[in-house]
Amino acid sequence: MKKTLLLIGGGHAHVEVLRQLALNPPPDADIALFNPSPSVWCSGMLPGVIAGHYEPAEAKINLWALCQRARVRFFETSVLALDASNLALESGVGERHRFDLASLDVGCVSQPIPISPGAYVVTVKPIDSLLAAITEFESVRSASLMVRIVGAGAAAVEVALALAYRWRGSKNRQISIVAETRLLVDYPPRVRVLALRACKTHGVTVVENNAVAHIEPTRLRLVGGAQLDTQLTVLATTTAPVALLQQTDLARAADGSLQVNASFQSSNHTHIFAAGDCANISGLTIAKSGVFSVPQGAPLAANLLASMRNSPLVPYRHSPNVLKLLALGDKRAIATRFGLAVAGKWAWRWKDSTDRKWINRYTLD
Numbered sequence: 001m002k003k004t005l006l007l008i009g010g011g012h013a014h015v016e017v018l019r020q021l022a023l024n025p026p027p028d029a030d031i032a033l034f035n036p037s038p039s040v041w042c043s044g045m046l047p048g049v050i051a052g053h054y055e056p057a058e059a060k061i062n063l064w065a066l067c068q069r070a071r072v073r074f075f076e077t078s079v080l081a082l083d084a085s086n087l088a089l090e091s092g093v094g095e096r097h098r099f100d101l102a103s104l105d106v107g108c109v110s111q112p113i114p115i116s117p118g119a120y121v122v123t124v125k126p127i128d129s130l131l132a133a134i135t136e137f138e139s140v141r142s143a144s145l146m147v148r149i150v151g152a153g154a155a156a157v158e159v160a161l162a163l164a165y166r167w168r169g170s171k172n173r174q175i176s177i178v179a180e181t182r183l184l185v186d187y188p189p190r191v192r193v194l195a196l197r198a199c200k201t202h203g204v205t206v207v208e209n210n211a212v213a214h215i216e217p218t219r220l221r222l223v224g225g226a227q228l229d230t231q232l233t234v235l236a237t238t239t240a241p242v243a244l245l246q247q248t249d250l251a252r253a254a255d256g257s258l259q260v261n262a263s264f265q266s267s268n269h270t271h272i273f274a275a276g277d278c279a280n281i282s283g284l285t286i287a288k289s290g291v292f293s294v295p296q297g298a299p300l301a302a303n304l305l306a307s308m309r310n311s312p313l314v315p316y317r318h319s320p321n322v323l324k325l326l327a328l329g330d331k332r333a334i335a336t337r338f339g340l341a342v343a344g345k346w347a348w349r350w351k352d353s354t355d356r357k358w359i360n361r362y363t364l365d
């Protein structure tokens with residue numbers, strides 16, 4: 001009997017599922033993908049898009065075309081609610097869709113901070129509002145601009161340095177990172193040293209160990225009472241679950257992500273799967289990062305197809321020691337693995353070539 005599989009979110013794992021479906025279309029399957037836009041960003045190339053090294057078209061996967069190749073129906077809309085008990089979802093255009101199996105790869109968003117009306121705040125996740133704010137600021141004449149990037153992780157550093165490179169000739173644009181902890185605490189100490197050195201070279205100021213309690217139109221109020229002036233505030237804070245995850249009856253982990261077993265099945269509804277940043281795989285600690293979402297795609301695809309055939313599923317084997325590459329804005333990058341870290345132009349070329357190879361896999365011409 002024909003089974004219906006609904007893919008929710010066109011994230012890094014699901015694009016690989018689509019590729020596998022295009023290469024080996026399953027018989028007797030009705031498959032659809034829901035995503036709010038017809039394309040999805042290659043996360044590794046985002047800092048290069050901001051810096052101006054890539055055109056947006058070079059850094060986006062055409063989900064709509066990939067779906068056509070995979071004979072998957074594409075719905076350009078978000079999913080608003082998922083009723084796992086009744087095997088149904090509600091899309092953003094008010095339609096109800098029934099399914100036999102569903103899979104979520106919806107990523108996550110930046111952790112919100114209380115904001116007063118009138119404050120200009122954009123998030124790095126999803127990135128589109130930041131890109132729109134950058135071009136808006138560039139399209140109007142302004143005396144000066146103070147950009148505060150709130151966050152302590154790789155995204156905060158990469159965005160700050162990409163903006164510094166983009167505006168390198170402009171004296172009236174100041175960029176600053178405000179970090180709740182020390183910068184890059186989840187990385188080997190040498191990564192922080194190299195990142196701080198790059199920030200100093202490119203005029204990015206760094207305020208560490210200061211949490212932002214509230215964002216007002218012209219200032220950040222820090223926990224402890226101090227204030228910092230701001231005009232545009234960019235949230236690169238830790239991750240939070242997307243709104244949809246509050247609208248489901250699926251089991252969730254302490255951080256709000258979906259609790260799944262090693263075969264990506266929800267721990268309370270085995271016909272629902274999840275992978276990437278929105279999932280928490282039992283027994284594994286996996287950082288929310290594209291380098292960890294990408295390798296989940298192929299085993300997720302295999303398990304979805306096996307589940308449709310009622311075949312046994314294969315547990316995912318996580319490799320924590322992957323090479324991580326942090327862009328430093330000026331076509332240099334930090335490469336880190338096994339507790340070591342080095343920076344250089346070669347690391348950026350490596351990152352550039354890895355990202356281009358990855359994105360080219362999804363242009364099935």
Ligand SMILES: Cc1cc2nc3c(=O)[nH]c(=O)nc-3n(C[C@H](O)[C@H](O)[C@H](O)COP(=O)(O)OP(=O)(O)OC[C@H]3O[C@@H](n4cnc5c(N)ncnc54)[C@H](O)[C@@H]3O)c2cc1C
Nearest residue numbers: 009011012043044078079106107244276277289290291293
């Ligand atoms: C500035 C920046 C730089 C980064 N650089 C790197 C890097 O160099 N290397 C790296 O590994 N990682 C990097 N990351 C992290 C990376 O972006 C994420 O970890 C990665 O994209 C997560 O992939 P994913 O598959 O979980 O979901 P995503 O790639 O986030 O995709 C989720 C998709 O689901 C869609 N979606 C969301 N909600 C719904 C809904 N309700 N219904 C339907 N669709 C929905 C979204 O629109 C999106 O298309 C960076 C992040 C940022 C912000």
